[in-house]
Amino acid sequence: MKIENVTIKKTRQTMSVRDAYVDKGLVEGGHSALPDIDSDFASDRRQEIKEYLEQRYNVGGAQRVFSAGTFSSLKLKAVLKDVARVHRVPHSLVNYITAIFDDNMDWTGLFKLAAVNRKVNRFVQDYPQVIEDIRTLMGQPRAASIHASAIIVTPDNRDGRPAECFDFLPIRKMDGLLVSEFDGYSVDEIGLLKEDVLATKELSKLSAVIGIVNRTYGKQYTIEHITQKELTDEKTYRLLAEGYTQNVFQFASRGITRFIMDVRPDRIEDLIVINALYRPATLDVGATEDYVRYKRGEVAPVYNFGTYDATKNTYGLQVYQEQFMSIAHTLGGFDLGKTDILRKAIGKKKADLMASLKDDFIAGAIANGCPEYEAQEIWHKIETAGGYSFNRCISGKEKIHRPSCGRWHPTIGEMYRLMNDPAYAKATNHTHLRNKYLRNGFGIAFSLNEDERLVKNRIVDIRYEGVKSLYRITLEDGKTIEVTANHKHPTQRGKVRTDELVAGRDQLFVNNGYGNTELATVKSIEYIGEQEVYDVEMAAPYHSFVTGNGVVTCNSHAAAYALTAYCGAWLKTNYPTAFYTVALQWADDKEIPALMAEMEECSRARIVPPDINLSQAEFFTDYTTDEIYWSLTRIKMVGVKTVEYIVRERERGGKFTSVENFIHRIFRYKLKKYAYWDDPDNADEAVKVPVNARHVRHLALSGCFDKIEGVKAVTERHGLLQRAARELGFALDEKEFPAELTAKHYFWSMQQIATSGIGSIDYRRIYDNSEAKAAIKGKAAYLSLREVMDPDNEGRRAAVCATVTETAEIGYTDKTTGERKKFCKLTLQQNNDLLEAVLWSDFYEAHRAEVTALKGRVVILTAGIKYSDFSGCNTLNSYKTSLLFTV
Template structure:
């Protein structure tokens, strides 16, 4: 199965997959049910596909196209709350009890098992037995109806020689002018109707945007279909994946998958297909993933049982795909194609009786074909165990090809790729994307510029500079940004901060008294830019170039000029003398208002009051160096900003005691690392850790490899030290040289 494009409205829509066998058309065969059509479209064009289906099949006044319905069911917490409301149990008590249940998918029996280990839940069960009895019949019942996110059904034009519409096949209702079946998607399958799962995938829209940008800037002449038909063998593409440059590549950007690809060192599309199927919890637990890696790297020779070579030669003897299971059932056990498909279904749904019936048939067929009984037993055990975790190969192929196309664009047109990646990314993804971009491409993100930046990230392809988005500056909305850009387009580049204010505020006759002065309604309508916007634009660095400043500490002079033009003077308390000449202070202001900025953490560490505390105990390290594999086991001192703090409780395996730890997310500009603060350290520093988010810290820790994330993290040890640096205290950080460069 291949990724292809569907021609539509004289354009092409990338389509991800068709998970179906279409040799005899879409007919119900001996597999017992119709094949599913699973097609993923670019998210911004899914509606066009639905409209096309309606135009194509709703002909001659007939209504043949509708959406499948879906139902949410009553789960434990909702059932308890609803029934307790009837019995007038205090709401606060009910909320307290339901908050104890971490798993909302518990069955009625699970509730009693949980009550045997939790005294509070046990008391609730004893105090309100009628509530517990009444929820038994409610759990699992439909709670609310809605429209299925993707399933679209097209009914036949006729049946038994009579004209038919959708209303003749299944009950239909109208929801917000959309025809929706009363049956859910699974029930639709059982009626014999063909279900089309048409999903809108954001990744496909992103890929098409990169293709369009590459064609616009570089005249690349590429298309989604052309890349798929190119041979899928570009060395640069596999090289960046093998090195772990996977940010914003579909299916491959998680830390665990990145580590898996680095271990695998993929060099062909089959490796990417296998990666999509193998890196899943159940497969990892089965050991198949590690066995594949061992064979791929030549450390272990693959072993093939009798008759399995044809099915498993592409996966080094590991059962990986549903199609391989069905093939083994046919070639070894003498099953038909439909019986092989059914075997996959029975195993995945744990239908024990039917599986046992299939086993007898398989063993008989294997004996007739000459398979030794020992091998037949082992093969059946492999089939029965693998059926619960193996993946659909056509689905994995579609995912892998989509991943390859994204990685190809990153390898061959990195600046265009990262431009689109930044435009689509949320705030949490930005540091990771920028960090990778600096390592594997010539593109670089630069601060916003009032005469260059746009509402979205804008790229100067001559210099490979990606200018930070004006829309990412705090409180600067779409109207304000568009107003500034319109004035720049109409009147030319802004020449200074004074020129900017005179041109932007030309309709405002009043003078401001402070940054936060409110505008009246008429002013806000005519000019959506206010004094606070000007302040944030300056702090973000938008006027650095036009003001010819060489250091971020000079931004105070721009602020002072702006305040004077707007009619007030800056209170001395806003920018204390001991901070006004410090590089890190202005960098933190920039990060606060727009998310970009470079802090010289080494300079802060060198000038800190606590530096001597680490002498001889830990050596200073950057986050980037701590993440390198060669740093494992080293005791390091880091200076970084805390972006997140998570508190976690756990049970000590030795004592059974309930303990606590916390995880700090540390950031040095674009580099991120996690610090695990273990129980003793957490208790000792609990007061300081409670309000640590957003602060600069200096901490000593040991670098350890984390199997879960597939990379290094930091862990506190017995003599670890933590110091929080308070911006307002001149005693903590010595004065910095005012000439520090950006």
Template sequence: MKVVSVKHTKSTKPVKVLDCFVDSGYLQGDSGSLPDVDTDFESLRLQDVRSYMERRYNSENKTRVFMAGTFTTMKIKAVIKDVARVHRIPPSITNYMTAIIKEDGIDFSDFMMLAAKERKLAKFINDYPQVFEDIRTLMFQPRSSSIHASAQLITPSQKDGVEMECFDYTPIKKIDGQLVSEFSGYDLDECGLLKNDSLATKELSKLRQVIEICNAQYGTDLSLEKLARSNCDDTKVFELLCKGYTQNVFQMSSRGMTKFLMELQPQNIEDLIAANALFRPATLNSGSTDAFIDRKHGEVAPTYLWGTYDAMKNTYGVLCYQEQLMQIALKVGNFSLGEGYKLIKFISKKKQAKIDAMRDKFMKGAEKNGCPKEDAIAIWTLFENAGSYCFNRSHATAYGVTAYAGAYLKAHYPTPFYTIALQWADDDELVTLMSEMEECSSAKVVAPDINNSESSFHTNYETNEIFWSLTRIKQLGVKAVEWIINERSKNGPFTDIDNFIDRIFKYKFKVYKYWDDPDNEEEFQKCPVNARHVRNLILSGCFDKIENAQSVVERYAIIEKAAKRLGFEITEKDFPSELVGKHYFWSQQQIELSGIGAIDYKRIYDNSEIKPRIKGRAKYTTLREISDPDKEEEKVAVCATVAEISENKFESKKTGHTETFCKITLQQNNDTCAMVIWPEEYAILRGELLQSKNRLVIFNGFVKYSDYSGKNEIWLNKRSQLQVL
């Protein structure tokens, strides 16, 4: 952001603004502490911001800027391992015991309660009692120090008229050339120093890149500031979110949040702000999230206690924000907002004595204002219950506006949006992104092409084609890709596989006519491309276009050409003779190596041996069709790839025994769906299914809605037929 001009305005009277006027301010010392200044910056520019802070405030030969230190503490697993090592207990025993402990943050009393339930853990304690005597005093003690990820501090230049530097306020050390406090951020807070948290947010970098593409390709005049300053009321944005198309939208893309938004059906920016504040573990457990949805949809009428309507009218009588609590405390209990802020801190830190002291003041203020006693008691109970998880509204607003900006770009400029999303995505996020893109936009991802693909996802904005990244092909590193792209840029597109090999490996195949032929400096550079890279490029479909391959099966001929030129062997193990003529084999190779590819599952099902046994019992259905809510309880036949498989255990309410069921993630190109096989059926099919990952499976079952995932799943039953290819 560039500051164009600065205007100073002076006033003799303080202007009261509800959200920030706190009498004489947030005080230091015994009566209060300075607030944290949390600012999110682009992840790609965070270091620039920190460098600026040092240049700006380390002036006049004073050192005032440093990073806060932090300490890692000894939690239960680490302290058991360290103490057991001292007592020379075999690591295999120790590791087995610590694996039983699921939550590393539990205290000693919780650990002993766990030992009462776990017989092996109890035996371990009985066998080595001295270990657990030593653990008691070591738990949660500092173990090592490091640099805080975001907290940067700036000390005042003077104190009581004396010139000061950061060394005069706190002990400072140097780690890798960086000044770091010996104290942690919490200790520095008690010292009265201002902590500036500069947080790296990759979403801001992604939004900037999308906006730059939109302005360059479509001639728009977009900016994040303009989107934030708009009315944030674009209809297409909220239609998109209500349908659950939330992938890569800031704070909105998790499975739980997507389901919540589809239930909430947000219609304006206030709903997005509330969603950010409400979808948190403590709020979900308290029932506030469900209460908000019920009241928003008119299923339950909102109720307001005395004096709370103005503060809670936008949230249907549900206490969501810290600012609401402060506003109610001011209006009902005659608190200042500064006292309301302290009340929130006391409640969140469970300082009961200080909470009780403020309760008396609140009750007296409520009585003076004419609030009925029963309402005052109810309001205070609401404070104590909700104060520990209330979210900061200004924070939720910043998140909500950022989410709106991302959803706006997604709704109106999907191709640039998905291009950047794919560039930043992890491998396990790609399928979900591509599946959503096909459903809600005209953009499409196409297979990598040796003459069009780049080191990252590259887009043709006229056709809305996003070419797969060459670096996403397995074993093809950045150096190999750069070598290929540099040759293409320098000498033009490749014409066929032979031309590619001649140019990439030109110095390997060079023939000298005379002993004194001159050499080129480039000959002394080691070519980072090898035969395996070429093989993987072919299998990923990079040469289909220039070799005029009409079918994926024709990639075998391209492999043979490359093998002859480069001298590698085509083995039966890699290319089984019974599979080289089947199109799905080559599509599977492409998907495995690059992450993209299309298999004709319907064709495989129609030609399968199992189809006659299923015929009449179920109808062939795609995974995308199964996601339709109207498909619940329908009998379906499916052909898909097994993407993931996991065994899970549960205690049967009928038998009381621990039983095992299986959950499989099925994939059809860019569509996924879960399949559940319960203990009785899984006991029969277990041998086949455990070896089925990345293989094709054909079966029949029925569709069942899952409350946990909020989606349809496929269940097998006793009559189900199953074949693994």
């Protein structure tokens, strides 16, 4: 089957299962309720799946397919404004008062605020009827909407008669779609089967890679084929075991890469366990280290009574819900119905339901010959393991605090829906934002680093996790956050779950502005009902984010998609050029250097500078040479319209032959003295050209004209710029291109990197020609950043030459003296290699003025090489006599 039909085939299989559930009476078979069916599809094809379901089940004119509805509830601000309008309270006064409120404030919170805020107190006293009227309205449904992913297909008959969806529950039409008047949770309650058609960006990426492989190499691969027929590929497991995990789904973070290297997987079961075990709670209890020891045979696993068959594949560790259920059934004597209740208790995080099953499990285990103390131990493991197997989620109504997101600040639920529901994006006039999400992801937010400061970090993904019980945490400063009971938060005593927080004692981190945080005491924790929740995944190593209310909370769990990860790793191993082409197209700017560095180490694929006659708006690959040409739109200030105009002219008139030929043809209607002039097809073309002199400058600096001009050395680009400027009628600015630098190779390489993000600087050449070399001789040996990363070089003193890309000053309290001190972290870059350098307080204080101006400069530094547990690799550390030179 072709790749484009994979998702459709999966849907057919899913729906046949659904029919079996209904026809065979799953509930009568002992299960407590019909299960949800959650299916992941490629994010850019999710709409096709919805349309397919309608075609498949809306037959004979019957309407059986519809979306679940959702409802937004009236909150304090909205209710107060609506009621105040009826009572003719002045708008200016209402707007002033509501600006003081926290929108998540409840009725009790309003009066608590009135007790300490004089203006709110006065408003309550002046307008008592308004306050009384809003009481019954708060929390009531305000507006109806369409669920982001839930689709319901009703049975084709009821009581022996043909039936449609209207025969089971009330339905309305909204934006041309049938939508239930009940929300998804209520649909479950009345016994209908709900299917969540979820979108996963990774499937779109894999489909793109497979499409390239099939077209280029004449193959007929599909995701199904790879995950069923290619699971024993030794090269793939070796690639992962060696740590080449960049852009492999779920495995790309530094921490899990180290875990994979320790485990050295050689079968798909290892990848599944790695994904399941690498979570905060399992890390906390040391399960990852135990698994490594068992896997290597260093320690013999210990199996509890009656659990061997269930846990033999995970060396006695209880990892999956299926294992809990198997143990409960075989050892605890639970029948299928009670086993399903255990599944529900674990899946729905129902502690009271778990507690009600404990005595039955203990009694059943003892009856089967298990000693009581061991039965207690096994149940404790089920409770503990079940706790960390729960999804840790946040309310879809919360917002993520981001550095810039325009005037409109979407909620987490709205961000997810924009990405995955094109109809919603179109209806809300945010199609442009959906396209931005699809191309570049959800963007940047803030995470808490190890120094308790907020740093910019990438939002990796947002995943819908259904409807779950939520709790509102209120802090003493009035800030709130709504999360599930098992969601974790950074506190003064480490990461703590919501249900383990102690009001009046525990403190959460909150945003205090300018990258700083402060601690705020938890005032109360209250149950607020069930709502739609989402997983928010942040990039490693800082797995936390800041909400719109300013509260810092932990990264939610990452779902275990081992087969999807393996599929990506297999493609990376066997078809690296196609894999890296797609990876680069989907990557943001910060991910590219690491991808390029890894590409050079483990594949024959190579990134090359853009070429004016080959490059496109996206990365263009020559599969005969395995060269990936840099994207023209990655060049600074060169947009899609500019590239489209250049490519159109290239297709119309053939390849460009020189920089002058390029200028003559691109500007032919403006520069009519040239022989290339002809009549424009559009009158606007005579005066409007989406290419300007700055674009030409950046194209030349990026190396676009190197091949057609036969450029041998980057210094020759100066002559190209002079010729281009002459054709366009101006001279180069000597301040931008100083005479003393135009003969320096590194100057032009840095210009190329600054304008395009690609380029290669010969740092060793800079070092050898510098005055610093003589001063350093005998004190440290020159090493490249890649050599510094070599574990064998730990403990050496190195001299490095690199570009400073980031500087970060960090404060701390000296534990010995109590004195407040500061040190600085530098991010050093050598072409595609990045490394962290730490300038400790004694050295930093002596060079502070110099260090603060280093960003973007080339430096030569002597420092010691030391392994960092936090970074998971070697770092550079200054010592008292370190030397620092600015080139």
